[in-house]
Structures are given as structure tokens and as C-alpha cells.
Amino acid sequence: MTSKRSASVCIGLTALGASVLTGCAAQQPDYQALCVDPGSEQRVPDEQCSDAEDPEDYDGTSGVGFFWFYMAASSRAPLPAIGSRYDPSVGTYRGRALVNGGRYVVRGGAPSAGASSVRSYTTSTMRSGGFGGRGVSSS
Numbered sequence: 001m002t003s004k005r006s007a008s009v010c011i012g013l014t015a016l017g018a019s020v021l022t023g024c025a026a027q028q029p030d031y032q033a034l035c036v037d038p039g040s041e042q043r044v045p046d047e048q049c050s051d052a053e054d055p056e057d058y059d060g061t062s063g064v065g066f067f068w069f070y071m072a073a074s075s076r077a078p079l080p081a082i083g084s085r086y087d088p089s090v091g092t093y094r095g096r097a098l099v100n101g102g103r104y105v106v107r108g109g110a111p112s113a114g115a116s117s118v119r120s121y122t123t124s125t126m127r128s129g130g131f132g133g134r135g136v137s138s139s
């Protein structure tokens with residue numbers, strides 16, 4: 001009787017361990033957010049943008065300030081360096097809608113020197129592993 005009980009416990013623990021490890025796998029983000037000045041269409045340091053859980057979306061009439069700009073991780077567009085211009089047509093300022101729609105967004109943490117593309121940066125970063133989940137991750 002003891003051997004059957006031990007086998008059941010081992011199988012149960014193995015299944016539990018597998019489900020925990022699956023949840024820890026690296027997840028490719030859907031969007032990489034950059035802090036930008038929409039007026040000049042230039043990237044600025046991440047510290048200039050709100051780190052609040054629900055930052056304000058830029059709607060084109062919000063006046064001056066710094067906002068998060070969300071570039072699709074699948075984009076082959078260049079990831080601009082701080083002080084460089086970005087292309088507003090390759091992303092959105094609507095982070096709230098992305099997160100509410102279940103998209104995985106990484107806010108900040110992109111290299112200050114930029115990268116050849118959003119895709120190349122997010123792919124190389126996520127390849128190293130880590131925790132993933134839907135919603136916003138601020139770096």
C-alpha cells in the first residue's frame with residue numbers, strides 16, 4: 001500500500017512542478033514602450049514618463065509633456081536612441097487599450113543607444129529567460 005501512495009505523491013508533485021515551470025517561461029512582449037515627446041517626435045529618457053500603473057495616454061490634444069509610445073515588438077522599424085526621432089506610424093500612444101486587450105507590454109528599459117529594430121531587441125532580450133505575463137512590465 002505504501003508504494004502506491006508514494007507513486008501517487010511523486011506523480012502529483014511532478015505535474016505540479018511542470019505547471020509551475022511552464023508559467024516561468026520567457027514570454028515575447030507584444031509591445032515595447034518608449035518615453036517620448038510627441039511635440040518633437042523624439043525619444044527622451046524613461047525617467048521623464050510616469051511610472052504609474054495606469055499612465056496617461058496621449059491623444060494628440062493633451063498639450064505638452066512626455067508620454068509612453070508603444071512600438072509593436074513584431075515591427076522591423078528601428079528602435080530610436082534617446083534624442084532621436086521616432087516614427088509615430090509604427091506604434092500607438094494607447095497603452096491602456098493594449099493592456100485592457102490582454103497585450104503584454106514592456107514599458108521602458110530599451111537600450112538608450114537604440115537598436116536596429118524593435119523585433120531584434122525584444123527577441124534577443126527575451127531569449128535569456130525570465131517571468132512573463134499579460135499586462136504592463138516596467139523596467
